[in-house]
Amino acid sequence: MKPYRSPWMTPELDILRTTARRFFEEEVAPHANRWRKQHQIDRSVWLKAGELGLVCMSVPEQYGGQGASFAHEVVVMEEQARICDTAFGFVPGALNAPHFLLHTATHEQNLRWMPDIAAGRKGLSVCITEPDAGTDVKALRTTARRDDDSYVLNGNKVFITQGRQAELSLVAARTGGGGAKGISLFMVETKKTPGFKISRVLEKIGQNGLDTCEIFLDDARIPAENLIGGVEGRGFGQLMDVFVRERLSIAVTGVATAERAIELALGHARNRKMLGQTLWDFQNTKFTLAECATEVRIARTFVDRLVMELSNGEEIDPAEAIMAKYWCSDKQCEIIDHCLQLFGGYGYMTDSPIAQLYLDARVQRIYGGSNETLKDLISRAM
Structure with missing residues (x-):
């Protein structure tokens, strides 16, 4: 049978595929068993990916990305699948975390956080899912209360991809009434926020090389300027x-x-x-x-x-x-x-x-x- 070639492939993407294949074969595959046991990859590998330009490829260059297309990221996803890996944080949830920030934050906020993410220096998790609000995002209960020049966050998040390793977490919380209109997004710098507590790393039947956590927000105080987009109620x-x-x-x-x-x-x-x-x-x-x-x-x-x-x-x-x-x-x-x-x-x-x-x-x-x-x-x- 004639080999199939996706119509969006180009010579440039062929070169990227060679780079990505070498990266996964040399930097990822040899460590798969160890990462599954420790429930996370080594940060050095994520930094290596950043050096090669394999992180945040479709993020604009002004924010530290490559300014490439979604097709570039697809090539990397395909090469990761080829070695049967999910430990490297390029699985869908982690891959799209920077885009939650890119498409919701102000220009100044993206300049503040995105370059470190794109370089692999900082990880980003997205904290949306709750014990009683999974697919039904409108039902989330985590609250964010304005207190002078801060917001105070309280609630419980579960199934958070890269929750243990990430230095930055994009948190969905309720600032207004019920339903979709009361939800806002906030950036929490996890290592600098005492009320951000990682309860445990969850044991899963698969994807064990990727840390997945339960997180508690216990009077987690963050600067008001960390309200994503600068306006309440736009999160949903x-x-x-x-x-x-x-x-x-x-x-x-x-x-x-x-x-x-x-x-x-x-x-x-x-x-x-x-x-x-x-x-x-x-x-x-x-x-x-x-x-x-x-x-x-x-x-x-x-x-x-x-x-x-x-x-x-x-x-x-x-x-x-x-x-x-x-x-x-x-x-x-x-x-x-x-x-x-x-x-x-x-x-x-x-x-x-x-x-x-x-x-x-x-x-x-x-x-x-x-x-x-x-x-x-x-x-x-x-």
């Missing part, structure tokens, strides 16, 4: 604008990891001897992988169109980004499961790449909006 709309990008990123990683699972299964099937022949010689194996390859190609072509539109500066339909997220994450889990089955008992061992893909994939159907909730949102747009 600001978040929704960036969710489109995040959901497309989840779709991209879903397709890329499913493609990698097929490659691994095909290589295994052609070499695995069984009952006097190879596993590939069985019709069931051929049919299974043919079906998987067809479904992932369908997903790839849909996602490629959205990537091309976003990379060209076009405004993509939020409903289509939701469709892509739900469809691709569902197919990611299904396809990886089918491929793992072909490995037999070896596929159940956690040191197997296919097993790691399987474990890390499950959350894709949950974060960025659970797929069940997203189907409801699609129906509202019909």
Whole structure:
């Protein structure tokens, strides 16, 4: 079958792919097991990525980024998927954290914080999810009370990506009444704010190399100038604008990891001897992988169109980004499961790449909006 090349690929992106592949093979892959045990990557690796320009690539140059397109970030996501890694903080939640800041903060605020983020000197987490307010952001309970030249934050956040390592946290809190209009965003400099408390690093079934924390805000006092955008009550709309990008990123990683699972299964099937022949010689194996390859190609072509539109500066339909997220994450889990089955008992061992893909994939159907909730949102747009 003729190798597929995404229509948005260019010679410049081919060069980036070579750089990203070398980075993941040399700086990330050798440390995967250790990072899973310690629940975080080494900061030195994040700094190395910053030196190579692999962090905040689509952030404007005036804020320390590369001024590149979304397609550049897609290339890096694909290369991370190729080595079956989720420890390096380029998974969707962490990848889009700088864009929450970029699209919601004032020019002065971006100048203040973004260059350190882009260089890898400081990490950024986004604190939105709460124990009783996950996909339903409008229901969040964390409060921010104005007190002279400060805001005092109180509340509980959970499932916070890079919560332990990040020096900066973008926190959603309620400054007004109920619903969407009462939500604002704030920047908390975590190491300088005594009331910002990391309760624990959460144990997960997958993505264990990426620290995920529960956080308490206990009279956390921050300067009033850390109100993102300078105006209260705009937080919900600001978040929704960036969710489109995040959901497309989840779709991209879903397709890329499913493609990698097929490659691994095909290589295994052609070499695995069984009952006097190879596993590939069985019709069931051929049919299974043919079906998987067809479904992932369908997903790839849909996602490629959205990537091309976003990379060209076009405004993509939020409903289509939701469709892509739900469809691709569902197919990611299904396809990886089918491929793992072909490995037999070896596929159940956690040191197997296919097993790691399987474990890390499950959350894709949950974060960025659970797929069940997203189907409801699609129906509202019909």
